[in-house]
Amino acid sequence: MLNGMLCAQMHNVIKVCEWATEMLNKVGIELGPVPLKVLKPILDGAALEEDEEIQELWAALLANAGGGAEPGTVSPAYPAILRQLSPNDAKVMRALFEIAKTKASPERELGGTIELHLEHFPAYTDLEFMDIMASLHHHSLIERHEFVTETASTKIGEHTFRIIHFGGRFIRACEPPKRSDLRTHR
Numbered sequence: 001m002l003n004g005m006l007c008a009q010m011h012n013v014i015k016v017c018e019w020a021t022e023m024l025n026k027v028g029i030e031l032g033p034v035p036l037k038v039l040k041p042i043l044d045g046a047a048l049e050e051d052e053e054i055q056e057l058w059a060a061l062l063a064n065a066g067g068g069a070e071p072g073t074v075s076p077a078y079p080a081i082l083r084q085l086s087p088n089d090a091k092v093m094r095a096l097f098e099i100a101k102t103k104a105s106p107e108r109e110l111g112g113t114i115e116l117h118l119e120h121f122p123a124y125t126d127l128e129f130m131d132i133m134a135s136l137h138h139h140s141l142i143e144r145h146e147f148v149t150e151t152a153s154t155k156i157g158e159h160t161f162r163i164i165h166f167g168g169r170f171i172r173a174c175e176p177p178k179r180s181d182l183r184t185h186r
Contacts, residue, residue: 008050009047009048010047012046012047012048012049012050012055013043013046013047015055015059016042016043016046016049016055016058016059016062017031017059017062019055019056019059019063020059020060020062020063020066021063023059023060023063023068023176023177024063024066024067024068024177026176027068027177027178027179028179029067029068030067031062031063031066031067032066032067033066034062034065034066035065035076037076038065038074038075038076038078038079039062039065041076041079041080041083042058042061042062042065042079043062044079044083045058045079045082045083046058046059046062048083051087053087053090053091054082054085054087054090057082057090057174058082059176060173060174060175060176060177061074061078061079061082061173061174063176063177064173064177065173067177068176068177069173069177073169073173074173075169075170075173078170078173078174081139081141081170082174084135084139085135085139086132086135088124088128088132089132089135089136092121092124092129092132092133092136093136093141093142093167093171094171095120095121096110096116096136096142096161096163097163097167097168097171099116099120100162100163100168108162108163109160109161109162110142110160110161110162110163111160111161112158112159112160112161113129113130113133113158113159113160113161114158116129116133116161117129133159133161136167137161140164140166140167141163141164141166141167141170141171142161142162142163142164142167143161143162143163143164144159144160144161145159145160145161145162146158146159147159147160
């Protein structure tokens with residue numbers, strides 16, 4: 001059993017490293033050195049990940065740390081956050097980032113809980129969606145503002161959300177490198 005677990009972990013690491021190398025090859029550079037403080041947590045997290053979509057995020061994080069982004073762009077905090085995200089958390093975070101890119105305001109307000117849930121994430125139950133948003137907020141990837149709407153007989157609490165700068169940098173570090181992101185020096 002132990003041998004099977006270790007083989008599965010090694011398989012995951014090799015797969016993620018190959019994907020990272022492919023991502024960098026597509027933009028014309030090779031995987032370079034990664035600071036150990038970033039590399040070890042990436043490989044540890046990738047080793048334990050069975051979900052392919054999350055493995056792709058690990059590969060992009062490794063690719064960006066190893067040459068796809070300016071030095072220091074991949075924070076040592078990113079692997080710890082990615083390790084704690086569920087596949088649903090990651091899917092919603094990526095989708096929220098795409099929604100934010102379409103917003104004209106500099107604040108990139110995403111909208112309220114009900115609006116986001118009904119328009120963009122109807123496949124999740126209310127509880128699932130609220131748990132996902134709470135997880136993203138807990139990891140400082142999104143910001144939540146609460147306001148109260150009063151009617152003649154009740155007060156209704158509502159939240160609006162936006163991706164904060166740290167969350168934007170995190171999700172960009174988990175996307176495959178693009179030519180425009182390449183390091184300017186080698």
